[in-house]
Amino acid sequence: xxxxxxxFLIAALLCTTLLAEAVYQQxxxxxxxxxxxxxxxxxxxWIKGDRKEFVRQLLGHRYASLRVRYWRRNxxxxxxxxxxxxxxxxxxxxxxxxxxxEQIKVLVFRESRGWEIRHPFFxxxxxxxxxxxxxxxxxxxxxxxGATLSVRAMKNMATxxxxxxxxLRKQNVAxxx
Amino acid sequence: xxxxxRRKQRFKLSSFYVWHRYMGVSAAIFVLIVAITGLLxxxxxxxxxxxxxxSSDWVLDWYGIRAPDTMQTxxxxxxxxxxxxxxxxxxxxxxxxxxxxxxxxxAFKEAFIVAMTHSILLLTPRGELIEQLQDKDGVPxxxxxxxxxxxxxxxxxxxxxxxxxxxxxIDWKKADKEIxxxxxxxxxxxxxxxxxxxxxxxxxxxxxxxRVILDLHSGRFFGWLGPWLFDxxxxxxxxxxxxxxxxxxxxxx
Numbered sequence: 001x002x003x004x005x006x007x008f009l010i011a012a013l014l015c016t017t018l019l020a021e022a023v024y025q026q027x028x029x030x031x032x033x034x035x036x037x038x039x040x041x042x043x044x045x046w047i048k049g050d051r052k053e054f055v056r057q058l059l060g061h062r063y064a065s066l067r068v069r070y071w072r073r074n075x076x077x078x079x080x081x082x083x084x085x086x087x088x089x090x091x092x093x094x095x096x097x098x099x100x101x102e103q104i105k106v107l108v109f110r111e112s113r114g115w116e117i118r119h120p121f122f123x124x125x126x127x128x129x130x131x132x133x134x135x136x137x138x139x140x141x142x143x144x145x146g147a148t149l150s151v152r153a154m155k156n157m158a159t160x161x162x163x164x165x166x167x168l169r170k171q172n173v174a175x176x177x
Numbered sequence: 178x179x180x181x182x183r184r185k186q187r188f189k190l191s192s193f194y195v196w197h198r199y200m201g202v203s204a205a206i207f208v209l210i211v212a213i214t215g216l217l218x219x220x221x222x223x224x225x226x227x228x229x230x231x232s233s234d235w236v237l238d239w240y241g242i243r244a245p246d247t248m249q250t251x252x253x254x255x256x257x258x259x260x261x262x263x264x265x266x267x268x269x270x271x272x273x274x275x276x277x278x279x280x281x282x283x284a285f286k287e288a289f290i291v292a293m294t295h296s297i298l299l300l301t302p303r304g305e306l307i308e309q310l311q312d313k314d315g316v317p318x319x320x321x322x323x324x325x326x327x328x329x330x331x332x333x334x335x336x337x338x339x340x341x342x343x344x345x346x347i348d349w350k351k352a353d354k355e356i357x358x359x360x361x362x363x364x365x366x367x368x369x370x371x372x373x374x375x376x377x378x379x380x381x382x383x384x385x386x387x388r389v390i391l392d393l394h395s396g397r398f399f400g401w402l403g404p405w406l407f408d409x410x411x412x413x414x415x416x417x418x419x420x421x422x423x424x425x426x427x428x429x430x
Contacts, residue, residue, distance in 0.1 A: 026313075027313050028313055041347075041348075042314075042347055043347070044308070044345065044347065062305075064273070064274075064306065064309075065306050065307060065308045065309065066301065066305055066306065066307045066308070067307055067308050069308075069314070069347075
């Protein structure tokens with residue numbers, strides 16, 4: 001009699017494991033929230049030359065694409081970046097205001113472990129983070145047991161976002177209207 | 178204890194010792210396999226066995242791994258864009274990631290534009306991914322065709338409508354349905370040599386080294402009989418430990 005419910009439970013558990021993708025916020029919604037519904041036109045920054053080398057050293061591999069999209073108004077920019085934790089990409093949203101990290105948020109998490117990085121007790125550590133003279137985060141970020149790779153991915157994306165934003169400001173790129 | 182009894186005891190011990198040695202020799206090969214593979218498995222990440230793949234033909238044949246017979250190919254400029262399983266290639270260069278539902282590919286300026294049903298890939302001639310554009314980037318859903326119009330601009334057909342990107346592929350807009358002179362990407366045949374090279378590459382990307390070490394460790398590498406053989410070896414090892422202990426105790430007396 002217990003066989004059917006047991007099979008259902010096993011199937012449900014398997015499905016939960018296999019379909020581990022959790023969408024906490026759609027990137028479009030993240031952008032809309034960041035810019036209060038008035039999202040600026042996107043622009044792109046290329047990861048080539050020195051930038052490519054910096055990113056390779058930061059991540060230990062190339063970034064997934066050669067150009068990255070961003071949305072910018074005045075000194076405030078928003079980024080949706082992806083980095084693999086262990087096996088699958090984690091989609092992370094960042095808001096940078098005048099070179100300081102205003103917000104970092106896990107938008108989509110696809111790994112089976114390490115989802116704790118989405119909680120404010122962890123992300124709050126990044127509040128107002130800036131890059132030091134070595135292009136590293138200006139602070140130590142406490143890890144989470146069992147989420148080492150996800151924590152590393154998030155730290156790397158925070159650094160990458162701040163670095164790319166600094167590159168934009170170096171170029172003095174005119175922000176989107 | 179009589180001399181006869183002592184001789185009988187000694188004979189018993191020596192015959193037991195012979196059995197012990199035979200068991201040791203029989204189990205030795207399995208012990209070596211299990212010990213070496215066990216050591217390797219403890220360091221899979223150090224040696225990157227989880228990301229390295231087997232390319233040996235006989236091992237791949239042994240596992241029955243074959244490249245798919247069916248593949249989709251489009252000739253874009255002078256390069257072949259091929260989807261084999263979930264692997265996408267620009268000529269021989271594999272594009273990072275898993276892909277499906279290839280719709281077409283065209284050469285555009287110094288890049289290659291590859292259309293999937295729900296995304297567009299921008300590639301450099303070296304096969305580097307410039308960007309993968311999806312619906313969140315304004316790419317129309319349900320892409321059916323990709324081509325170049327009479328003005329040398331990229332155009333896609335999605336559903337019953339036509340769409341065109343701006344110069345930087347950042348924004349997509351619905352195009353006029355009356356556009357004429359479009360050269361749509363059409364499936365092409367792959368050169369036999371390139372096809373063989375891709376099939377070999379595909380096979381070499383399927384089987385992680387870690388899988389083979391695990392199978393050697395458990396005996397599954399040797400087919401259905403393997404686990405039974407390794408079970409027997411494990412029992413032999415247990416007997417070996419017991420008989421060794423027993424012989425040691427008897428000798429001390």
